[in-house]
Amino acid sequence: MPLTLDDLRPNPGAKKNKKRVGRGRGSGSGKTAGRGQKGQKSRTHAGVGRGFEGGQLPIQKRMPYKRGFTNIFKTRWEVVNLSTLERLDIEGPITPEVLLSAGVIRGLEFPVKILGNGELARTIAVHAHAFSDTARESIEAAGGSVATLERDDKWAVKRPRSRRLPLNRDMKQARVGKVGGPSRREALAGGRTES
Numbered sequence: 001m002p003l004t005l006d007d008l009r010p011n012p013g014a015k016k017n018k019k020r021v022g023r024g025r026g027s028g029s030g031k032t033a034g035r036g037q038k039g040q041k042s043r044t045h046a047g048v049g050r051g052f053e054g055g056q057l058p059i060q061k062r063m064p065y066k067r068g069f070t071n072i073f074k075t076r077w078e079v080v081n082l083s084t085l086e087r088l089d090i091e092g093p094i095t096p097e098v099l100l101s102a103g104v105i106r107g108l109e110f111p112v113k114i115l116g117n118g119e120l121a122r123t124i125a126v127h128a129h130a131f132s133d134t135a136r137e138s139i140e141a142a143g144g145s146v147a148t149l150e151r152d153d154k155w156a157v158k159r160p161r162s163r164r165l166p167l168n169r170d171m172k173q174a175r176v177g178k179v180g181g182p183s184r185r186e187a188l189a190g191g192r193t194e195s
Contacts, residue, residue: 079115080099082114111129111130114139116137128149
């Protein structure tokens with residue numbers, strides 16, 4: 001006799017009847033339905049979410065590294081691989097301006113770095129702000145040349161971590177705005193005096 005789908009049965013003990021609570025004292029789980037008397041756990045939708053600390057500021061909010069953070073000093077590089085340079089049908093040196101016109105990079109405000117992913121079979125001259133060692137060796141091995149450009153983007157110099165700038169320190173030492181000292185306008189105009 002062939003086996004059909006209606007002959008399939010779960011293993012013994014695999015399926016259990018749901019426990020019926022709140023069905024009288026004789027059931028053993030009547031009245032409070034096994035939840036005990038009062039309190040948070042006796043209520044509907046009881047329990048707390050993951051990471052809840054009773055209303056106290058939880059650890060994932062107290063410590064930024066527990067939830068990650070955005071590095072405001074990170075350099076926004078434009079990464080170009082050798083395989084991309086190989087596909088470009090361009091005569092002459094490859095510069096950030098050429099890459100922008102070809103739609104390879106987002107804009108000239110980002111520094112360009114050449115990475116060595118891919119093969120290079122032709123001789124090219126590449127001008128970029130940075131090169132990986134592999135990319136530099138591959139370009140020179142193919143008979144090409146590399147030129148490192150000077151970075152003038154806004155990420156070239158990191159912003160100070162402190163809000164207390166040197167200018168404000170100098171003004172404080174010169175007693176700007178204090179009795180007997182110059183005004184802020186005079187100090188900024190170069191009329192700062194030493195006291």
